Amino acid sequence: xxxxxxxxxxxxxxxxxxxxxxxxxxxxxxxxxxxxxxxxxxxxxxxxxxxxxxxxxxxxxxxxxxxxxxxxxxxxxxxxxxxxxxxxxxxxxxxxxxxxxxxxxxxxxxxxxxxxxxxxxxxxxxxxxxxxxxxxxxxxxxxxxxxxxxxxxxxxxxxxxxxxxxxxxxxxxxxxxxxxxxxxxxxxxxxxxxxxxxxxxxxxxxxxxxxxxxxxxxxxxxxxxxxxxxxxxxxxxxxxxxxxxxxxxx
Amino acid sequence: xxxxxxxxxxxxxxxxxxxxxxxxxxxxxxxxxxxxxxxxxxxxxxxxxxxxxxxxxxxxxxxxxxxxxxxxxxxxxxxxxxxxxxxxxxxxxxxxxxxxxxxxxxxxxxxxxxxxxxxxxxxxxxxxxxxxxxxxxxxxxxxxxxxxxxxxxxxxxxxxxxxxxxxxxxxxxxxxxxxxxxxxxxxxxxxxxxxxxxxxxxxxxxxxxxxxxxxxxxxxxxxxxxxxxxxxxxxxxxxxxxxxxxxxxxxxxxxxxxxxxxxxxxxxxxxxxxxxxxxxxxxxxxxxxxxxxxxxxxxxxxxxxxxxxxxxxxxxxxxxxxxxxxxxxxxxxxxxxxxxxxxxxxxxxxxxxxxxxxxxxxxxxxxxxxxxxxxxxxxxxxxxxxxxxxxxxxxxxxxxxxxxxxxxxxxxxxxxxxxxxxxxxxxxxxxxxxxxxxxxxxxxxxxxxxxxxxxxxxxxxxxxxxxxxxxxxxxxxxxxxxxxxxxxxxxxxxxxxxxxxxxxxxxxxxxxxxxxxxxxxxxxxxxxxxxxxxxxxxxxxxxxxxxxxxxxxxxxxxxxxxxxxxxxxxxxxxxxxxxxxxxxxxxxxxxxxxxxxxxxxxxxxxxxxxxxxxxxxxxxxxxxxxxxxxxxxxxxxxxxxxxxxx
Numbered sequence: 001x002x003x004x005x006x007x008x009x010x011x012x013x014x015x016x017x018x019x020x021x022x023x024x025x026x027x028x029x030x031x032x033x034x035x036x037x038x039x040x041x042x043x044x045x046x047x048x049x050x051x052x053x054x055x056x057x058x059x060x061x062x063x064x065x066x067x068x069x070x071x072x073x074x075x076x077x078x079x080x081x082x083x084x085x086x087x088x089x090x091x092x093x094x095x096x097x098x099x100x101x102x103x104x105x106x107x108x109x110x111x112x113x114x115x116x117x118x119x120x121x122x123x124x125x126x127x128x129x130x131x132x133x134x135x136x137x138x139x140x141x142x143x144x145x146x147x148x149x150x151x152x153x154x155x156x157x158x159x160x161x162x163x164x165x166x167x168x169x170x171x172x173x174x175x176x177x178x179x180x181x182x183x184x185x186x187x188x189x190x191x192x193x194x195x196x197x198x199x200x201x202x203x204x205x206x207x208x209x210x211x212x213x214x215x216x217x218x219x220x221x222x223x224x225x226x227x228x229x230x231x232x233x234x235x236x237x238x239x240x241x242x243x244x245x246x247x248x249x250x
Numbered sequence: 251x252x253x254x255x256x257x258x259x260x261x262x263x264x265x266x267x268x269x270x271x272x273x274x275x276x277x278x279x280x281x282x283x284x285x286x287x288x289x290x291x292x293x294x295x296x297x298x299x300x301x302x303x304x305x306x307x308x309x310x311x312x313x314x315x316x317x318x319x320x321x322x323x324x325x326x327x328x329x330x331x332x333x334x335x336x337x338x339x340x341x342x343x344x345x346x347x348x349x350x351x352x353x354x355x356x357x358x359x360x361x362x363x364x365x366x367x368x369x370x371x372x373x374x375x376x377x378x379x380x381x382x383x384x385x386x387x388x389x390x391x392x393x394x395x396x397x398x399x400x401x402x403x404x405x406x407x408x409x410x411x412x413x414x415x416x417x418x419x420x421x422x423x424x425x426x427x428x429x430x431x432x433x434x435x436x437x438x439x440x441x442x443x444x445x446x447x448x449x450x451x452x453x454x455x456x457x458x459x460x461x462x463x464x465x466x467x468x469x470x471x472x473x474x475x476x477x478x479x480x481x482x483x484x485x486x487x488x489x490x491x492x493x494x495x496x497x498x499x500x501x502x503x504x505x506x507x508x509x510x511x512x513x514x515x516x517x518x519x520x521x522x523x524x525x526x527x528x529x530x531x532x533x534x535x536x537x538x539x540x541x542x543x544x545x546x547x548x549x550x551x552x553x554x555x556x557x558x559x560x561x562x563x564x565x566x567x568x569x570x571x572x573x574x575x576x577x578x579x580x581x582x583x584x585x586x587x588x589x590x591x592x593x594x595x596x597x598x599x600x601x602x603x604x605x606x607x608x609x610x611x612x613x614x615x616x617x618x619x620x621x622x623x624x625x626x627x628x629x630x631x632x633x634x635x636x637x638x639x640x641x642x643x644x645x646x647x648x649x650x651x652x653x654x655x656x657x658x659x660x661x662x663x664x665x666x667x668x669x670x671x672x673x674x675x676x677x678x679x680x681x682x683x684x685x686x687x688x689x690x691x692x693x694x695x696x697x698x699x700x701x702x703x704x705x706x707x708x709x710x711x712x713x714x715x716x717x718x719x720x721x722x723x724x725x726x727x728x729x730x731x732x733x734x735x736x737x738x739x740x741x742x743x744x745x746x747x748x749x750x751x752x753x754x755x756x757x758x759x760x761x762x763x764x765x766x767x768x769x770x771x772x773x774x775x776x777x778x779x780x781x782x783x784x785x786x787x788x789x790x791x792x793x794x795x796x797x798x799x800x801x802x803x804x805x806x807x808x809x810x811x812x813x814x815x816x817x818x819x820x821x822x823x824x825x826x827x828x829x830x831x832x833x834x835x836x837x838x839x840x841x842x843x844x845x846x847x848x849x850x851x852x853x854x855x856x857x858x859x860x861x862x863x864x865x866x867x868x869x870x871x872x873x874x875x876x877x878x879x880x881x882x883x884x885x886x887x888x889x890x891x892x893x894x895x896x
């Protein structure tokens with residue numbers, strides 16, 4: 001159960017030739033107003049890995065993803081993706097540079113149809129919309145049937161399929177997933193996590209936040225447990241499965 | 251038959267002008283979630299600017315249009331989004347309503363300074379000439395307006411539903427953060443939306459200016475697009491084709507009623523109908539159509555709870571306040587000031603303070619934005635003047651009861667409305683009452699309504715000092731009552747309705763009853779205030795309770811603090827003092843004040859630095875350490891990241 005060194009994460013700042021960029025987080029602090037939520041987080045996500053961040057409610061996992069995706073400014077510390085510090089980069093700039101964040105809940109525009117959501121996903125990419133639709137519908141045939149339906153009227157599972165289709169069609173280098181399984185039936189969750197595994201094999205670094213340990217560890221090849229705004233433990237999925245029990249039962 | 255065709259063509263043209271303004275409203279609402287009450291004022295400024303350039307300085311029409319639309323409206327729209335609206339993200343739902351109302355009164359105030367209302371200004375057609383069709387003559391100008399409206403509707407529909415920037419413009423209100431995660435800039439999209447909205451407003455103003463045959467009028471031009479409001483509501487603030495069709499329908503209805511109904515009723519009634527028609531359409535649209543889904547429900551906008559004085563504290567504070575009033579009465583006596591006396595003005599402050607208290611109750615506590623408290627005040631003054639000789643206790647009771655009754659009647663159809671829609675409904679009611687009731691010489695009297703000083707057995711309030719003290723006593727009593735209500739179960743229910751109507755209903759409480767009750771109580775208080783105002787002034791004028799002064803007063807209460815008794819009093823004091831010193835600048839002060847206050851829910855009295863020096867408005871700070879991290883995280887996201895204090 002040893003912490004990753006910068007080198008083992010893939011270079012000084014998590015970059016390895018031929019691999020998608022890793023994420024290196026150093027002494028990261030973040031706050032909502034005067035309330036500090038992250039208290040010096042240290043984390044190295046190896047390039048091309050699927051990294052699961054586990055922890056109980058209120059641990060700061062989602063906040064960490066917000067900072068990495070530029071939705072919340074860190075008060076101190078550093079986040080480096082590949083060789084580039086995130087710094088004060090805006091969310092949209094990070095998105096355009098290949099960071100795909102799928103937020104907690106349903107990451108879709110409820111008042112736009114399925115097709116219109118797909119077109120938004122490719123807002124800056126210059127991708128062919130027909131190709132985008134074909135790729136999505138091939139993976140999720142149910143969305144094809146619903147393509148003219150408002151996204152807000154889809155079932156929870158279908159909305160999550162639509163949300164994750166952003167990662168499918170925009171080919172990001174880094175995928176940040178926040179509570180993908182929330183409120184979904186086990187079969188749907190399994191289907192979505194299969195896709196996450198496939199996406200990772202195609203070549204992207206995945207950092208996923210989950211409360212459900214077994215679901216997350218089934219696809220992860222590295223994991224950490226976060227408690228009270230700090231990384232408590234870090235190691236292989238097997239080690240973390242055991243460690244998580246004591247944290248969750250504490 | 252030819253008359254019918256002529257009315258039809260004119261009605262379609264009028265409706266087309268409304269349609270441009272209405273689509274501008276829809277564009278702004280779709281892309282920012284904000285209903286721009288200043289839409290008409292922007293159109294008014296554009297119309298006057300057009301007159302200034304084309305008529306006064308002979309600038310070629312096309313050059314003038316480029317200056318007004320491409321430069322003026324676009325830059326103004328971009329600036330308003332950047333400077334005013336962007337910082338309102340996550341503010342309570344009534345705040346954008348207040349800020350756009352503030353912008354409206356600023357623009358009308360500036361227009362009054364730049365373009366003196368005493369000068370008549372008429373705007374000619376952009377294209378002169380006419381052609382014959384089916385036996386009637388049609389002006390080329392009409393064809394131009396209709397063609398522009400159709401082009402705007404088709405163009406915007408295509409933009410929003412067939413292009414990626416259009417999808418992004420629609421998506422920005424749904425979830426700006428998600429839009430950013432998709433690679434588009436939400437701020438830029440909102441800004442484009444405001445630019446488009448302002449250009450549409452300016453275009454409608456410029457085009458409709460030529461239909462104002464009696465000359466441009468600041469207030470009339472500002473309220474000309476109210477019919478556009480109704481059309482936008484019919485289109486549920488998102489559907490451009492329905493909005494367009496509704497605008498044309500309203501234009502036709504106005505024209506048919508104006509030509510077929512109005513000539514057959516008594517002249518004054520006809521005038522009342524014509525004046526009130528746009529507001530009546532808006533009111534009907536609001537109370538009959540299924541309400542549009544609101545996107546701002548359930549936001550946590552403050553982590554601080556305003557401190558409420560205990561029963562004893564209220565009594566002591568009321569006693570001290572009254573003692574100060576007695577001292578003031580002894581000190582100032584009959585001191586004259588600008589044609590009246592200081593104590594008469596003091597009485598006006600107290601009467602307006604009661605109106606402010608009614609706003610604390612209805613808007614501050616229960617979250618229902620009411621823009622018609624001045625209307626109840628005017629009705630109260632009218633009842634007071636007409637009952638039992640114009641100066642009796644019975645008159646006060648009648649004014650309170652009549653206004654409470656009317657308030658309940660108004661509230662009944664608007665129970666399901668909230669935030670913006672209630673604001674619009676009360677705005678419609680205020681303007682309709684002002685146009686059809688207060689200005690009708692057969693009802694309100696050409697010189698106003700006379701109201702006598704109250705005489706009770708053994709007690710006379712004939713002198714300014716005694717009158718001032720009597721109204722002060724009523725203010726103290728009303729303040730004590732409002733605070734008592736806030737501490738009671740009813741007060742907690744009001745806060746609960748404001749916070750989450752859904753949660754309120756799920757615990758088995760009746761939302762309708764609570765909303766009607768608070769609206770009726772607030773209307774009754776405003777009616778009482780109107781009656782007292784009448785006894786102080788002894789004659790109330792037809793313009794005392796107009797829609798604009800009413801809005802300006804609401805803004806002042808919001809600026810000081812719409813949640814506290816102190817805020818109500820200070821707002822009344824500010825209103826009266828400024829009205830004496832610089833009446834034409836009243837709107838400017840209110841508008842600039844509300845913009846400076848921005849999203850601070852607690853107004854000036856809620857600002858922490860001020861609370862330190864004013865112990866009576868200090869607040870109890872929620873122990874932040876007790877709030878779970880997740881709740882704080884949610885609060886910060888919803889509230890825009892850093893807003894903690896109210």
